[in-house]
Each structure stands twice: as structure tokens, then as C-alpha cells.
Amino acid sequence: xxxxxxxxxxxxxxxxxxxxxxxxxxxxxxxxxxxxxxxxxxxxxxxxxxxxxxxxxxxxxxxxxxxxxxxxxxxxxxxxxxxxxxxxxxxxxxxxxxxxxxxxxxxxxxxxxxxxxxxxxxxxxxxxxxxxxxxxxxxxxxxxxxxxxxxxxxxxxxxxxxxxxxxxxxxxxxxxxxxxxxxxxxxxxxxxxxxxxxxxxxxxxxxxxxxxxxxxxxxxxxxxxxxxxxxxxxxxxxxxxxxxxxxxxxxxxxxxxxxxxxxxxxxxxxxxxxxxxxxxxxxxxxxxxxxxxxxxxxxxxxxxxxxxxxxxxxxxxxxxxxxxxxxxxxxxxxxxxxxxxxxxxxxxxxxxxxxxxxxxxxxxxxxxxxxxxxxxxxxxxxxxxxxxxxxxxxxxxxxxxxxxxxxxxxxxxxxxxxxxxxxxxxxxxxxxxxxxxxxxxxx
Numbered sequence: 001x002x003x004x005x006x007x008x009x010x011x012x013x014x015x016x017x018x019x020x021x022x023x024x025x026x027x028x029x030x031x032x033x034x035x036x037x038x039x040x041x042x043x044x045x046x047x048x049x050x051x052x053x054x055x056x057x058x059x060x061x062x063x064x065x066x067x068x069x070x071x072x073x074x075x076x077x078x079x080x081x082x083x084x085x086x087x088x089x090x091x092x093x094x095x096x097x098x099x100x101x102x103x104x105x106x107x108x109x110x111x112x113x114x115x116x117x118x119x120x121x122x123x124x125x126x127x128x129x130x131x132x133x134x135x136x137x138x139x140x141x142x143x144x145x146x147x148x149x150x151x152x153x154x155x156x157x158x159x160x161x162x163x164x165x166x167x168x169x170x171x172x173x174x175x176x177x178x179x180x181x182x183x184x185x186x187x188x189x190x191x192x193x194x195x196x197x198x199x200x201x202x203x204x205x206x207x208x209x210x211x212x213x214x215x216x217x218x219x220x221x222x223x224x225x226x227x228x229x230x231x232x233x234x235x236x237x238x239x240x241x242x243x244x245x246x247x248x249x250x251x252x253x254x255x256x257x258x259x260x261x262x263x264x265x266x267x268x269x270x271x272x273x274x275x276x277x278x279x280x281x282x283x284x285x286x287x288x289x290x291x292x293x294x295x296x297x298x299x300x301x302x303x304x305x306x307x308x309x310x311x312x313x314x315x316x317x318x319x320x321x322x323x324x325x326x327x328x329x330x331x332x333x334x335x336x337x338x339x340x341x342x343x344x345x346x347x348x349x350x351x352x353x354x355x356x357x358x359x360x361x362x363x364x365x366x367x368x369x370x371x372x373x374x375x376x377x378x379x380x381x382x383x384x385x386x387x388x389x390x391x392x393x394x395x396x397x398x399x400x401x402x403x404x405x406x407x408x409x410x411x412x413x414x415x416x417x418x419x420x421x422x423x424x425x426x427x428x429x430x431x432x433x434x435x436x437x438x439x440x441x442x443x
Contacts (some may be wrong), residue, residue, distance in 0.1 A: 007429070008366075009237070013371060016161060020335060020336055021335070021336075022336055023335070023337055023338050023405060023406065024338075024423050025338035025339070025402055025406050026176035026321070026406065027399065027402065027405035027406050028399075028401075028402045028405055029214050029280075029341070029398075029400060029401050029402060029405060030398045030399060031207050031398065031399045031405040032397075032398050032399075033389070033392055033393040033396060033397075033409065034369070034396070036399075036405060036406070037393070041394060041411065042295075042396070042411070042416060043362075043393050044256075044393075044394070044395065044396040046416075047393070047394045047411075047416060048315060048371065048416055049229075049315060049316065049317045049369065049371065049394055049414075050269060050312070050315040050316070051267050051268070051269060051271070051312050051315060051316040051321070052269065052271070052315075052316070052317055052318075052390070052391055052394065053183075053267070053272075053273065053303075053307060053316065053317070053318040053319070054190070054271065054272045054273070054318075054319050054387055055271075055272075055273045055300065055303055055319070055320050055321075056187065056190060056272075056274075056320075056321055056322065056323050056384075057275060057286055057287045057296060057300065057320070057321070057322050057323070058144045058183065058275070058286040058287050058288035058323055058324075058326065059116075059250075059286075059287065059288045059289060059323065059324060059325065059326025059327070060293075060320060060322050060325065060326055060328060060364060060390055061253070061323065061325035061328040061329060061330040061361055061362060061363060062173065062175075062289055062330055062332070062362040062363055062364055063080040063084070063097070063153060063173055063328070063329055063330045063331055063362070064100075064152065064153050064154070064325070064326075064328035064330070064376075065153070065154055065159065065162070065364050066162075066166060066171075066331065066364050067079055067080025067084075067097070067153050067331075068080070068153060068154075068155040068156070069163065069166055069167070071126070072155060072156050072163060072167075073122050073167050073338075074167050074171070074375065074377065076377040077166075077171060077173050077323050077377045078173045078332070078379075080097060080153065081331055082327065083096065084097040084151070084331050085097065085148075085151070086133050086134070086135050086136040086137075086150065086151060086329060087090045087096065087136060087137065088136065088146055089136055089137045089140050089145075089146055089147055089426060090145060090146055091397070095136045095146055095147070095148045096151065097151045097152075097153055097329065098148075098152055098153070099152070099153060099154075099155065100149075100152030100153055100158070101154060101158045101436075103158070106163065107191070108229065109158075109435075109436040109439060110283045110292045110293045110294050110433065110436040110437075110439075110440060111289070111290045111291060111292045111293070111435070111439075111440035112142065112149055112289040112290035113144055113149070113290065113322065114141040114142075114143055114144060114149075114289075114290065114295060115288075115289050115290060115327070116138075116139045116149065116150055116197055116289055116324050116326055116327025116328060117138045117139055117179065117327045118182045118183075118324055118325060118327045118350065119124070119182050119200065119346070120180065120181040120182065120185075120199040120200060120345075120351060120354070121350075121351060121352045122138045122327065123180045123182070123324075123325070123327075123360065123361065124180050124352035124353075124354055125137075125352065126138050126150075126327065126329075126361070127180055127333070127334065127361070130333035131333075132329070132330065132332075135147065135150040135151065135327065135329040136148060136150055136151065137260075138150075138327070139327055141257075142309050146282060150327055150328055150329050151329050152328075154293065158293070158294070159294070159297055159429055160227075160294065160430075161297055161300075161301045161427060161428055161429070161430035161431075162297055162300075162364075162415075164427060164428055165366060165368070165427060166364070166366050166376065167303065167389070168374065168375065168421075168425055169274050169366050169367060169368050169369070169372040169421075170366070170367045170372040170373040170374075170376040170377075170378065170414070170428075171364075171365060171366045171367075171376070171377055171378070171413075171414035172365045172378040172379075172380070172382055172410070172413065173232065173362075173377055173378075173379060174362070174378070174379050174381045174382065175321065175361055175362065175363060175364070175365035175386075176334045176335075176359035176361065176362050176363065176381065176382070176383050177189075177237060177312060177322070177323060177324040177325065177359065177360035177363050177381045177383065178190070178195075178337070178359060178360055178363060178383045178385060178403070179195055179199075179356055179358075179359075180334070180354060180359075180360045180361070180383045181195075181199050181200065181324070181360065182324060182325050183201055184198060184199060184201040184202065184240070185198050185199055185200070186285070186323040186324045186384060187237055187323050187345075188212075188386075189219055189340075189383070189384045189385055189389060189403070190323075190384040190388070191216050191218070191237075191238060191241065191388075191402060192212050192214070192215070192216045192217070192241070192399045192401075192402040193340055193355070193385045193388055193399070193400040193403045193404035194212055194213070194214065194215075194340035194343065194400070194403065195339050195340075195345070195356060196210075196212040196213075196341070196343050197343045197344065197345060197346045198345070198346070199345045199346065199347065199351065201398075203240065203333075204240060204242070204245070207231055207242065207245075207246060208231065208242055208246075209221075209242060210240050210242050211241065211243065211433060212241075213341075214341060214400045215243070215400060215436065216238075216243055216400070217243070217388055217391065217400070218238065218241070218243055218244055218248065218251075219243055220392070220397045220398065220400065221235045221269075221270055221391075221395070223362055224395055224396075224397055226269045226270060226395050226397075227269045227270070227367065228251060228268050228269065228270040228271065228272075229251050229252070229253055229257075229267075229270075229271050229272075230271075230272045230273075230274065231235070231253050231254070231255045231257060231258035231271060231272070231273045232253070232254065232255060232273075232274040232281070233254075233255040233273075233274060233275050233276045233285065233299070234274070234276045234277055234278065235274065235277065236252045236270065236274055236385055236404075237274050237277075238252070239252070244379065249321075255274075257272060258271070258273060258306065258356065259302075259306050261338050262306040262307055262309070262310040263306070263309070263310060263355055265310060265311040265312050267310070267316075269310055269395070270324060270391060270395075273303055274294065275287075275299055276299075278378055279291075280329035280441070281440045281441065282295060282437055282440055282441045283295070284296075285298070285299035287322070288326065289326055289327075290440075291440075292312050292432070292436065292437055292440040294431065294432045294433060294436065294437070295432055295437070296432070297430045297432075298374050298430040298431075298432050300311045300320065300430070301427070301429070301430035302430075303318070304318060304368055304427070305366070305427065307439060308368075308424035308425075308427070311422070313370060313424055314370045314419060314422055315368060316370070317367060317368070317371070317372070317390075317414075318364050318367070318368040318369065318370035318406075319365075319366075319367055319368075319390070320365070320367075320368065321363055321364060321365045321366075321384070321387070322360065322363040323363075324360055324363065325360065325361035325362070325363060330361050330362045332362050333413065334358055334359040334360055334361060335356055335358070335359060336357055336359075336379060337356070337357055337358055337359045337383065337403065338357075338402050338403050338405075338406045338415075339355070339357050339402060339403070340356055340385075340401035340402055340403035340404075341401045341402065344356075356403075357394040359381070359383050360383075365382065367413045367414070369414065369421070369425075370419040370420070370421045370422050371415055371416055371418075371419050371420070371421075372413060372414060372415075372420065372421060373412075373413055373414060373415050373420065374420045374421070378410070378412050378413055378415060380408055380410075380412060381408070382407070382408055382410055383403075383407065385401075385403045385404035385407040386404075386407045386408055386409060386410050387409065387410075388400065388404040389404050389405075389407040389408065389409040389410075390409040390410055390411075392404065392409070393409040393411070400436070
């Protein structure tokens with residue numbers, strides 16, 4: 001009955017005559033890349049990438065950050081419609097998309113008066129069966145009675161480093177987070193290709209908690225003798241998994257060590273980088289609202305530039321994305337996805353119905369590499385498990401679940417025949433506007 005109700009809601013939301021294309025879920029856990037990819041596709045040592053760096057920031061949708069990229073130099077990247085809007089919860093004219101940092105919009109230019117709803121329930125209501133019209137109603141707040149902050153966007157005048165980075169290197173405008181929910185479930189998909197029943201942010205209680213039956217990417221790397229580290233600015237998210245928490249504390253290092261390893265050419269084969277997740281709005285650098293977005297941009301710039309200056313640059317690839325949309329509007333309905341395994345989400349009677357058979361809201365994504373295709377935009381569907389599938393493809397590792405087994409490994413974003421960025425490009429400094437910083441400190 002639940003599945004029938006979800007299907008009915010989706011069909012109502014779709015335009016007349018439109019039908020969703022079901023995903024291809026041919027392969028299962030354990031599938032090797034060579035078994036799933038077309039003949040002749042490079043894999044293993046045929047891919048000239050020896051060092052993979054994964055940096056996942058927090059809580060920004062594609063339209064919110066890069067809906068203006070189309071209008072500011074990268075025309076093939078789909079733009080946010082100029083008439084994008086959501087209903088006004090107080091009645092009257094709809095709330096249209098607007099430039100978030102224009103003077104007079106709330107109390108500060110680069111932070112928010114309140115966080116936005118990105119929970120399982122809130123995200124499902126924002127998605128609203130594909131109508132994408134629940135963002136304002138779900139984000140009503142005493143400081144924002146119409147929820148209009150969900151419709152705000154930034155552009156190059158606010159995020160100059162990002163806009164130049166995303167213009168130069170290969171990006172994707174159909175990269176979705178993995179589940180219609182918040183941080184933890186989406187980060188589980190990045191590291192384990194499943195949320196193994198979780199729909200919200202909860203911590204392990206017992207030593208044996210959070211040990212998915214299909215394992216994590218860290219077990220796969222260890223089994224193949226692939227070196228790895230998690231560099232953390234505050235805490236290492238990977239510690240939620242029992243395998244890392246109980247057995248691999250030595251693989252966790254403060255982010256200062258990342259800069260040393262990048263400079264010395266001693267980065268492991270696979271690295272994950274975690275920002276400051278909790279702190280004052282002027283210190284927290286994960287870009288999670290209400291933190292100052294420019295502080296997060298500066299952190300990312302430091303990670304990127306350290307890799308560009310590293311002797312490892314010509315054999316490296318950095319994947320930059322966001323865990324989920326953070327409650328911000330995006331106009332592209334997420335498509336159906338492959339169920340990762342046989343574990344359904346643990347829903348209560350008050351939770352919105354749903355499953356792991358649909359991607360979450362679209363988020364920004366860029367590949368920074370000497371082999372990244374210049375100015376390229378991919379329109380293929382990806383999610384966080386596509387990053388996993390790239391790692392698995394590069395090192396010939398078996399898939400963890402059906403989700404990553406069927407994920408596109410994003411090879412389209414690379415040209416392995418020629419290193420277009422063998423000489424690292426010059427990138428601007430990531431400026432933190434002092435006035436905006438002060439406004440964020442004293443909203």
C-alpha cells in the first residue's frame with residue numbers, strides 16, 4: 001500500500017504524459033567494475049590517477065550555489081529558471097528566487113537567520129512527489145515567516161573562487177545526493193553505499209554499532225592493500241563506523257597533516273577530508289547554514305590549492321561535493337535510484353513514507369584533476385556512490401551494494417589521453433568579506 005501511495009504521488013506531480021525512467025539495476029553487491037562497464041572502458045592501472053581526494057561539504061543545493069553558472073560563463077550547465085518560485089505560505093504572490101547577498105535580505109549577506117529543514121520528513125515535503133514546491137512552506141521561521149531564504153541564491157560576486165573553479169574544471173548538473181534526507185544518511189552512502197536503515201542523524205551507542213553487513217569502502221581498500229586516510233578539521237565522520245572507530249584510529253589525522261602530506265608527496269592512495277562541522281558562524285567551515293559561506297569556500301580553496309601545488313598533482317583527482325541540499329530550493333526533481341540492499345528505512349508512524357529507491361536533491365559537484373575535461377558539463381545522473389564507483393573502478397574493487405554496483409563512475413568527466421591541466425591553473429584567492437563576516441558574528 002505504501003509503495004502504491006508513493007507512486008501515485010509521483011505520477012500526479014509529473015507533467016501530463018511524462019513518465020519516469022526506471023533505473024538500470026542489473027548488478028549487485030560484489031560486482032567488479034570490469035563486469036559492469038562497457039568493453040574497452042579503462043579500469044585499474046589503465047586510469048592514470050594514483051591519488052583520490054574526496055571533500056564533502058554541507059547543505060547546499062545546486063540552484064542555490066550554481067544556478068547562475070549558466071548565466072556567468074558556463075552555458076552548458078543548466079541554469080535555475082529565471083521565474084523559479086515557490087508558494088508564499090502567507091498567501092499572495094509566490095516567493096521568487098532572489099540574490100541572497102543583496103543588502104536588505106535578512107540580517108547578513110553570507111549567513112542565515114536560522115537553519116533550514118533538511119530532515120527526512122522536511123525533504124520529502126519539499127520534494128512533494130516531484131513538484132519541488134514545498135521549500136518555502138517547510139522553512140517558515142519567526143525570523144523568516146515566508147520561508148523565503150530557501151529561494152535565495154549566490155553568484156560569482158559572492159563565491160568568486162567557486163565560480164572560477166567550476167567554470168574551468170569538469171562539473172555535473174545531474175549530480176544528486178543519495179537519499180531524500182539529511183547529513184548522516186547521505187554520508188553513509190558516500191562511505192558504505194547504503195544508509196542501512198537510517199534516516200536521520202544518530203550516533204552509535206555500543207562499540208559494535210554501525211557495522212553494515214556489506215561493509216564500507218575502508219574494508220574494501222584494506223582488503224586490496226590500498227592506502228587511505230581521513231584528514232579531519234574537527235572530527236572524522238568515518239569514526240561512526242565500527243570498523244574505523246575500533247580498528248583504524250591510526251588512519252585518522254588532523255587536517256594540518258593533509259597540507260604536509262600534499263607538499264611532501266606522501267598522500268595515501270585514497271583520502272577523505274572533513275571540515276569543521278560545529279562552531280560559531282564565523283569559524284565553522286563546512287558551509288552548513290547559518291555559517292558564513294565564504295569561510296567554507298576559503299577552507300575548500302586551501303585544500304584544492306594544496307593539491308595543485310603538490311608533486312602528486314599530475315596523478316591526482318579531487319572530488320568536491322555536498323552531502324545534501326540543506327533545505328534550499330532546486331528545480332530538478334530527483335529521479336528513481338537503485339535500492340542498495342534489502343534494508344528498508346526505519347520509519348515511525350509519523351514519518352513521511354518513502355524508501356531508498358530515489359535520489360535526494362541535486363547538489364554541486366566538480367572534479368579537480370590534471371585529467372579533468374576543460375569547461376565540461378556532464379548531464380548524466382550521478383550520486384555519492386558514483387564517487388565510490390570511481391574509486392572501485394580505479395582500484396578494481398568489488399561493489400559494496402547494488403547502488404554503487406550500478407552507479408556511473410563518472411569517467412566521462414576525464415580525458416585520460418591528455419592532461420589538459422598538467423600545468424595547474426591559476427585560481428583566485430577565496431576572499432572572506434570582512435563586513436559580511438562581522439554581520440554573521442553579530443546578526
